[in-house]
Amino acid sequence: MVKITVNGQQIEADPKKPLIHACHSNDVDVPMYCYHPGLAPVGSCRICQVDVKQGEAPSRVMVACRTYPVEGMVVDTESARAHETRRECLEFLLKNHPLDCPICDKAGECDLQDFTYQEGQSAGRTHEERRPLQKRKSLGDVIVLDEERCILCSRCVRFFEEIPKVAQLTVSDLGSRSVISTFMDRPLQGKYQGNIADLCPVGALTLSKFRFQARVWNLTKMASTCGECSRGCSTTVEVLRGSDVKRIRPRENAAVNGWWMCDIGRFAFSHVNAPNRLEGSLVREAQGLVIARNEDALCKVRDLLITHRDSIFVVSPWLTIEEAQALLDYSKRFGAHVMFVSVEANGEADKVLHTGDPCPNRRGLSELGIPGVKAAEIAERMMKAKLVVLVGERVVELVGATAIAKVHQATSVAVFDCHALDLPQVEACIGIANSAERTGTWVNVDGVHGPLAAVKPAPLNVRALERHLGDLVKLSPRSDAMGARAR
Amino acid sequence: MKAFETYLLDRAKKDGAHRLDEYKKLGGYKALEKVLKTGLTPGAVIDEMKKSNLRGRGGAGFPTGMKWSFMPDPAKDPRPRYLAINADESEPGTCKDRVLMERDPHGLVEGSLIAAYAIRAQAVYIYVRGEYRKSHDRVRDAVLEARAAKLVGKNILGSDFSCEVFMHKGAGAYICGEETGLMESLEGKRGHPRPKPPFPAMSGLWGKPTTVNNVETVFNAPFIIERGGAWLAGIGTKGSSGNFLCGISGHVNKPGVYELPFGVTAQEIVEEKAGGIWKGRGLKAWFPGGSSCALLTGKDIDVVLDHDSLKARGSSLGTAAMIMIDDQTSMARVMEIIARFYDHESCGQCSQCREGTQWLSQIFHRIAAGKGQPDDVDTLDALAKGMAPGKTICALSDAAAIPTLSAIKLFREELMTCVREKRDPLAVKQPEYAVVGAH
Numbered sequence: 001m002v003k004i005t006v007n008g009q010q011i012e013a014d015p016k017k018p019l020i021h022a023c024h025s026n027d028v029d030v031p032m033y034c035y036h037p038g039l040a041p042v043g044s045c046r047i048c049q050v051d052v053k054q055g056e057a058p059s060r061v062m063v064a065c066r067t068y069p070v071e072g073m074v075v076d077t078e079s080a081r082a083h084e085t086r087r088e089c090l091e092f093l094l095k096n097h098p099l100d101c102p103i104c105d106k107a108g109e110c111d112l113q114d115f116t117y118q119e120g121q122s123a124g125r126t127h128e129e130r131r132p133l134q135k136r137k138s139l140g141d142v143i144v145l146d147e148e149r150c151i152l153c154s155r156c157v158r159f160f161e162e163i164p165k166v167a168q169l170t171v172s173d174l175g176s177r178s179v180i181s182t183f184m185d186r187p188l189q190g191k192y193q194g195n196i197a198d199l200c201p202v203g204a205l206t207l208s209k210f211r212f213q214a215r216v217w218n219l220t221k222m223a224s225t226c227g228e229c230s231r232g233c234s235t236t237v238e239v240l241r242g243s244d245v246k247r248i249r250p251r252e253n254a255a256v257n258g259w260w261m262c263d264i265g266r267f268a269f270s271h272v273n274a275p276n277r278l279e280g281s282l283v284r285e286a287q288g289l290v291i292a293r294n295e296d297a298l299c300k301v302r303d304l305l306i307t308h309r310d311s312i313f314v315v316s317p318w319l320t321i322e323e324a325q326a327l328l329d330y331s332k333r334f335g336a337h338v339m340f341v342s343v344e345a346n347g348e349a350d351k352v353l354h355t356g357d358p359c360p361n362r363r364g365l366s367e368l369g370i371p372g373v374k375a376a377e378i379a380e381r382m383m384k385a386k387l388v389v390l391v392g393e394r395v396v397e398l399v400g401a402t403a404i405a406k407v408h409q410a411t412s413v414a415v416f417d418c419h420a421l422d423l424p425q426v427e428a429c430i431g432i433a434n435s436a437e438r439t440g441t442w443v444n445v446d447g448v449h450g451p452l453a454a455v456k457p458a459p460l461n462v463r464a465l466e467r468h469l470g471d472l473v474k475l476s477p478r479s480d481a482m483g484a485r486a487r
Numbered sequence: 488m489k490a491f492e493t494y495l496l497d498r499a500k501k502d503g504a505h506r507l508d509e510y511k512k513l514g515g516y517k518a519l520e521k522v523l524k525t526g527l528t529p530g531a532v533i534d535e536m537k538k539s540n541l542r543g544r545g546g547a548g549f550p551t552g553m554k555w556s557f558m559p560d561p562a563k564d565p566r567p568r569y570l571a572i573n574a575d576e577s578e579p580g581t582c583k584d585r586v587l588m589e590r591d592p593h594g595l596v597e598g599s600l601i602a603a604y605a606i607r608a609q610a611v612y613i614y615v616r617g618e619y620r621k622s623h624d625r626v627r628d629a630v631l632e633a634r635a636a637k638l639v640g641k642n643i644l645g646s647d648f649s650c651e652v653f654m655h656k657g658a659g660a661y662i663c664g665e666e667t668g669l670m671e672s673l674e675g676k677r678g679h680p681r682p683k684p685p686f687p688a689m690s691g692l693w694g695k696p697t698t699v700n701n702v703e704t705v706f707n708a709p710f711i712i713e714r715g716g717a718w719l720a721g722i723g724t725k726g727s728s729g730n731f732l733c734g735i736s737g738h739v740n741k742p743g744v745y746e747l748p749f750g751v752t753a754q755e756i757v758e759e760k761a762g763g764i765w766k767g768r769g770l771k772a773w774f775p776g777g778s779s780c781a782l783l784t785g786k787d788i789d790v791v792l793d794h795d796s797l798k799a800r801g802s803s804l805g806t807a808a809m810i811m812i813d814d815q816t817s818m819a820r821v822m823e824i825i826a827r828f829y830d831h832e833s834c835g836q837c838s839q840c841r842e843g844t845q846w847l848s849q850i851f852h853r854i855a856a857g858k859g860q861p862d863d864v865d866t867l868d869a870l871a872k873g874m875a876p877g878k879t880i881c882a883l884s885d886a887a888a889i890p891t892l893s894a895i896k897l898f899r900e901e902l903m904t905c906v907r908e909k910r911d912p913l914a915v916k917q918p919e920y921a922v923v924g925a926h
Contacts, residue, residue: 042682042836043682043880044836044837044838044880045837045838046837046838046839046878046879047838049878061878066682085873085878088839088872088873088878089838089839089873089878091873092838092839092841092842092843092846092873093838093842095842095845095846096842096845125862125866125869126846127850127853127860127863128846128849128850151838152835152836152838152841154836170677171677171835173835174660174662174831174832174833174834174835175830175831175832175833175834175835175840175841175844175845176830176833176835176841176842176844176845177835178835178841
């Protein structure tokens, strides 16, 4: 570490990281386009110019992303000269930019827009027509490129070279004719394409699924965790006006995912947005499953647990550790076995992020002592049980509705899931909140705890599993009353 | 002009000097032999170069001996090291290296080997501009001949010095003549210049210590070895020693490449070598060293040609490629052509250069076409100041801005007249032809 002075303030800086990193870690704002903390610096956009004085030499305006801190360096990011150089650079960047901010998806979170606003440059000097290029060029299923908006920072090009390490994009042609393209216009491949839309400092690269879906300032954003594999990438889940999840983006977390996430997790919001939720609860009556109060459904589950000796709890690997702990405590009263559905590896494992294990909380559940059991074996265990309680988001899907349908007609089934399951064996069905509607914690493959955020409200009468379990505890006899059955 | 001794073009003037036997007859490979057989150490070669005061002929005029001495000590840094010869001569007006490569290619090979010996390079890469087919073929044939004669390859002339020479053809980009762009291109990538530091001497080709030299620079080395550094230092002026190749083009009666000692005046060259300005016209402006230098007016024709004198007049010697412009020529048109060249050749990495070169080109085009706006000249001035100096990774942005700034300084009134009158009074009706870049 070396001591440098930035805007009169003494700070400690890592001499191996560029000056702009030291500035940003100390809340000194320096604009950047080509620089990204997750990629090697190239110093081509030239916007991060700051005034640097080293030793006795007169101070110079230098790019902060290719200058490295040296003991005693004095940096002024706000000098008139630095401002002027950045303003000049900005004027060049805006020369061919279409300024179509009103219809741009990036508007509101665009670095070019923000910095132009900050510099207050309102008049342009160009009399020339702006470079006419392709406005909507598909780069495959995930990304749409607007060549006119591109400022050629090359972050996207470098991302593919440095992170998945399969170069797919390049800058083609020279000078003012440069455009971003793939080799022979082939579509982009792989499951990390979505990241370049986040990396793009302007609205050149947009997600085809997010195009014209929302103005970003209308999105509610909350920190959460991805549930598509046991990596548990930190995410920001964005919801439009309290209804649907519109976008999931990686959230910087050096311990887990850096700045990236895969497209599987990025677009995994169809199930949290899924319609036809089970709103409230269902209980079996003579005429079939009928709508019931949640309390009545919970009482039914309690009664089933009291009357059946051979009962098993099959839980979802999406259960949070809080939910799992509560369930374990409760199941002990009845001496019931608890197991989670150990979904088999899906073949998506790679060297970047994806672990290939679709159980987001495998480690958390295992640490609590809940064994993971494969779906085929669960089907066998269900055949032997008198009562099967299926608990957790997606549990029916993961165990398989057909497997459940095969259990003996005499076996009772109770379900806690987001959707109703109408099978003759099902005695009670209780709606629960999904991972975008409840809080809790998942433990990833490396033991890092990832929080879940309740980003959007659950449908009417739908409560989180933890609350149902809490009520169930209150409605049930104490464990000492259960005598020898309690473990 | 005082009489002077020539050496650079002596062989090139003779037919057949591109062949090894003829080259040897004319005294070729004597210097290499002297280096390898008299046990001259690499350090001694560098000392001799330092003594000669030779400055690079590629445009920047950096002292060659000092550049060679920047290579790390092989005892402390055992990495392989390379010499790259910059023969990607594409600056408008510059055509001197072409003469050497076409007519005296063994001189380049011998010079390269001496340079490689001095910096202890295992390999020499000669990067020839793609359009220079004849130059490339001549140098390639010379390398093949030299290899057959054991002058290139393992244990050259029976010594323990081994050095391979590789030829590389450019693919048509001016930017690949920038030393770091050249290295990227040699590595098989796009010719995007690299930020410095790290400098090539520490991390060049494939991240290894590398020296990049111009053709004419290393061409001087055999003469310095044979006749001594003091001999070369005795020619020319205080800050610039030796003879140089001056390529004079534009509105003169006898354009061509001439060998001259530093210290002659531009006037002497124009009048005694190039036969004066054509059609009996006056001299309006001229570039002393290729289109990247600041323009000078006809009044500055008395300037002594060397690095320091031209610097004092606000320009630079560059590659000593003089482009003469007569008094019937429209400066708006001249600058339109120059600006279009840089727009065509910018690599597109840095914002200022990518957008700025295009912008300059568009404005000059409008002015020349009689469609200039009242604020155009001021905008040009502001843009050029925003592009230079030293605001970008390499100097191409500066190279576009410097002639622009000088044209505005010297010919503002002429440009403003084009704008005011909505036509270019000096425009000549000429056949429509496409003005393209270097290639």
